[in-house]
Amino acid sequence: MGCAVRSLPLKPGDVVLLDYTLSLKDDGRVVETTSEEVAREAGIYSEDAKYGPRLVVLGSGDLPPGLEEALKEMKEGEEKEVVLPPEKAFGKRDPGKVRVLPARELSARGIVPRAGMEVEVRGERGIILSVGSGRVIIDFNHPLAGKEVVYKVKLVKVLQSPEEKVRGFLEKWLGRLEEAEVKVEDGEVILELPFRLLHSRELVHALEAFASDIERHVEEVTRVRLISTVFERRVEEEEASSAQAAAP
Amino acid sequence: MGCAVRSLPLKPGDVVLLDYTLSLKDDGRVVETTSEEVAREAGIYSEDAKYGPRLVVLGSGDLPPGLEEALKEMKEGEEKEVVLPPEKAFGKRDPGKVRVLPARELSARGIVPRAGMEVEVRGERGIILSVGSGRVIIDFNHPLAGKEVVYKVKLVKVLQSPEEKVRGFLEKWLGRLEEAEVKVEDGEVILELPFRLLHSRELVHALEAFASDIERHVEEVTRVRLISTVFERRVEEEEASSAQAAAP
Known part of the structure; x- marks a missing residue:
């Protein structure tokens, strides 16, 4: 009732959030994971890594073909374990x-x-x-070329509205930036950031990468604009206190 | 009729544009000038220098005290030559x-x-x-300490409206940036710049210096905001041509 029902199967261009753990079929060694807990248990935890669901665009080549196939028939919240031969994972050794x-x-x-x-x-x-x-x-082979691998994967969410996708890509590129405000209105993304952040070249590059993802993967959006306050005059103390006094 | 008449004398905080040439009383050697022509004639022309009227805030210590005194009684467009003893110019030698x-x-x-x-x-x-x-x-004395100097100065313009001042400071810090658009509305400066310029750290610093001058010297302005388009989707050719066809 009133809820948009997503039609299966997922298709190229769909933007999803995944949790997964990738391990070797052979010895069970964990190679990669989105879970901080699993990473710690497996002894591959890194402070620099970002844990939590990962945003992926289906059909963009981010995922091995066998994992994409498995995902296509999955529903939100569903978990699956898939075993992939090298040719459906990271290729045969050449x-x-x-x-x-x-x-x-x-x-x-x-x-x-x-x-x-x-x-x-x-x-x-x-x-x-x-x-x-x-x-x-x-x-120069991929380190996992020739290996049979196991993906334990959960389809956390299928991002539906342009706004959800924009927020997803924003987090991908800028992290959980608490000082960033993002609005999506009439096909325009308006991103408001504190000016001092623009001193960081990394952030300027991340903004471009964010915009490039929006351009390629969120067709409803026609423009991304940045707004930043370079200077704002502090309200004089008298004004501020008289305003307070006037408040009911 | 309808023209704002500026009341003399000029006062601290007034923002003016000056043309000037500074030379030594002793031997007439030109030390500094805002005129490209004079610089060339005097053999002190530099490609890196910016020629043309210079923006100065009276009372801010940018000018030697004797020159400020002389300016106070000048009218727009007026030219004057003043000879200053060291104590009214760059100080006595210590x-x-x-x-x-x-x-x-x-x-x-x-x-x-x-x-x-x-x-x-x-x-x-x-x-x-x-x-x-x-x-x-x-x-460590100023290179001109102890010297009697001559200023040939022209008061090119007294900047009056907040908008004139904002444009003046913008040119001071960002030069004649043709891609920059500036609007002053309801005490807010809105500066629109192409996003790629923000890759330059120098430009980010210049924007801050600009905002700092606005904060100190244009009290009517309460906020400076930057707007930049990170990405804009190209209009599809068909749409563009059909829009043209529809135009009267």
Whole structure:
């Protein structure tokens, strides 16, 4: 009665909040999780990580294909455990992605290569397998390539209204910024922030990333505007107290 | 008829635009000028300098006392030449401001002291007079202290309305920024800027300096707000052309 009923299945472009824990089928080792508790138990807790439901746009390539398939038929609040073979998860291992590079390519950037080290070379992330005379062998396969994995996933929420989506993306990029106020009106997002935050270059970049997500994933929104008060004159004390006195 | 007539004399807090050329009484050497032409003729032109009338708040200490006195009785458009003794210009020379410092105080900051070099030490600007064994002698007097100077000054304009003043301070801090739009309404300044400019830390600082000048010198303004469009969806071509077709 009066409630919008979402029609299954979910489709590309839908914006959802997920809780999940990713582990290896082999030994059960937890690799990634949105739950702070699970992270602590598994010994992979990090202070820098953000825990809590993660915002994902279906069909955007954020999730492995097997997980997307499983999600499509899920309802809000539902939990599922899915086991994915490598080809539906992070791909098979490709021996061609193990490459030999001159060591100076790393040393030129001040990196002293060691086996096991994770590096970024020519825009690709890889793990150093071994260091020889003037050469390093790097595996550019995804660290989980070739692995069978288990996702324990909960579809926390399907974001429906433009406003819900805007708030979701805002939290994704700016966190739970208590000083930010956001309004969505007539297809316009108005974001009000304290001016001093604009001194942070990271925040300016985060705002652009936020706007870019809105542009791509919330078609109802035609404009994102920032409003910031650079200066506001303090009300004179007399005025303030006389205003108080006048109040009933 | 209908024109606001400004009452003489000017008073502290008045905001004015000045053209001036400052030269030494002694030898006529031009030290500073707001005129690009004069700067070129005098051989002191700099590409980094901003030429054109300068905005000054009377009584704020921006100008030597003798020049302020002269200005007080001037009318808009009037020109005057005033000769000022040191005590009405940049002060008498104070021998106590010539100080001996350990050279390491400069070398610690990567400065190799040489006679004639201008340096800033402990927040004061000075000129190195001589460099000895482990010591430097620095003159912290104003470079024009003790000099008789000549100001050729023109009172270009007295800024009257809050809007004129706001535009004046905006140009002082942000230059002739063609992409900036400024409105003054009901005591509120609304400044609209392209979002990409906010990537510049210098601009963010300049906005704060602008707001601080407004706070101190334009009492009619109670608030300065910044508005910036982070993202705007391009109108689809069909819509745009159908809108054109619909136009009379």
